[in-house]
Amino acid sequence: MQNPRIALVAHDAKKEAMVAWVEEYRDLFHRAKLFSTGTTGGRILERFPDLDLTRLKSGPLGGDQQIGAMVAEGKLDAMIFFVDPLSPMPHDVDVKALTRLAIVYDLPMACNIGTARAIMESPLFTTERVTS
Numbered sequence: 001m002q003n004p005r006i007a008l009v010a011h012d013a014k015k016e017a018m019v020a021w022v023e024e025y026r027d028l029f030h031r032a033k034l035f036s037t038g039t040t041g042g043r044i045l046e047r048f049p050d051l052d053l054t055r056l057k058s059g060p061l062g063g064d065q066q067i068g069a070m071v072a073e074g075k076l077d078a079m080i081f082f083v084d085p086l087s088p089m090p091h092d093v094d095v096k097a098l099t100r101l102a103i104v105y106d107l108p109m110a111c112n113i114g115t116a117r118a119i120m121e122s123p124l125f126t127t128e129r130v131t132s
C-alpha cells in the first residue's frame with residue numbers, strides 16, 4: 001500500500017510502548033498518513049517530528065469519537081490502539097464505541113503490540129494492492 005492511513009492511539013500507560021513501536025516501523029510510517037488522539041500524537045511527534053501526523057482532540061475530549069467518524073467514513077486503512085486494560089477510564093464508552101465501529105466496518109485494529117506487529121507485517125502493508 002503506497003500511503004496507508006493509520007490511526008495511532010495509546011492510553012497513558014501505553015504511550016511509551018507506542019513511541020517505541022513507531023520506532024520499529026518508522027520506515028513504513030514515513031510514507032504513511034497518520035492520525036492520532038491529541039496526547040498520543042504529541043508524544044509521537046516529539047520523537048519523530050517529520051512524520052505526516054494529524055493530531056485530533058485528546059481521547060477524553062472527543063478524539064476517540066473523531067477517529068470513530070473516520071472509520072465510519074472509510075478514511076482509515078488500520079487502527080493501532082494500545083489499550084490500558086488495568087485502569088478505569090472516564091471515557092470508557094468512547095473507547096467501546098470506537099472498537100465497535102472498527103468491528104462494524106471490518107477495519108484491521110490492533111489493541112496490543114503483538115497484533116500491531118502482525119498487521120504491519122501482513123500483506124496489507126508489505127505488498128502492493130492490485131486495483132482495477
Ligand SMILES: O=C(CO)COP(=O)(O)O
Nearest residue numbers: 037038039040058059060
Ligand atoms: O484516551 C485516549 C484513547 O481513549 C488517548 O487519548 P490521548 O492520546 O489524548 O491521551
